[in-house]
Amino acid sequence: MAKLVAMYGTPKDKAAFDRYYFATHVPLAKKIPKLRKYEVSQGVVSTPAGASNYHLVAVLDFASLADIQAAFASPEGQAAAGDIPNFADGGADLFFFETKEV
């Protein structure tokens, strides 16, 4: 299995971010080939010391790292990645990695 984690810094207008994210970005990202599961944070993204600087975290599951790499290269993946600057004015940190259950 493999995961793509997208962490969005606090935007200037949280309500506008949320509207755009759920109405426009999620439908685009859901078209990514071989995406198995797509979860997003609800409410505050916390740390043990209190609220984090992140407004939203998305966790996308794939079967393998190769599927994530193919997703990034696909037109649908390019469209979803290209959409990020349209709403993520607080920045976006993307990480991807193979996983194993322990």
Added chain:
Amino acid sequence: MAKLVAMYGTPKDKAAFDRYYFATHVPLAKKIPKLRKYEVSQGVVSTPAGASNYHLVAVLDFASLADIQAAFASPEGQAAAGDIPNFADGGADLFFFETKEV
């Protein structure tokens, strides 16, 4: 559902980190009450621009944010959290949040 994401910065000695993490920390963390699933990254934690500054990412699934809060407060959660300074000399960023599937 809810997730706890632990992101470990690159340690001084990666092999020593990995030995300790899998031999000592994972068994401690697996005792955390109501932990449903525990996945760890394998290999490089990448960003679209190349390798990240993180050596390992762990994603722990729980049924709810309340379960994560109870986990932190439990003796087993305290033991797992208290173990982090024993191996994470590259730092550890912990985030937790409620999730929904989209």
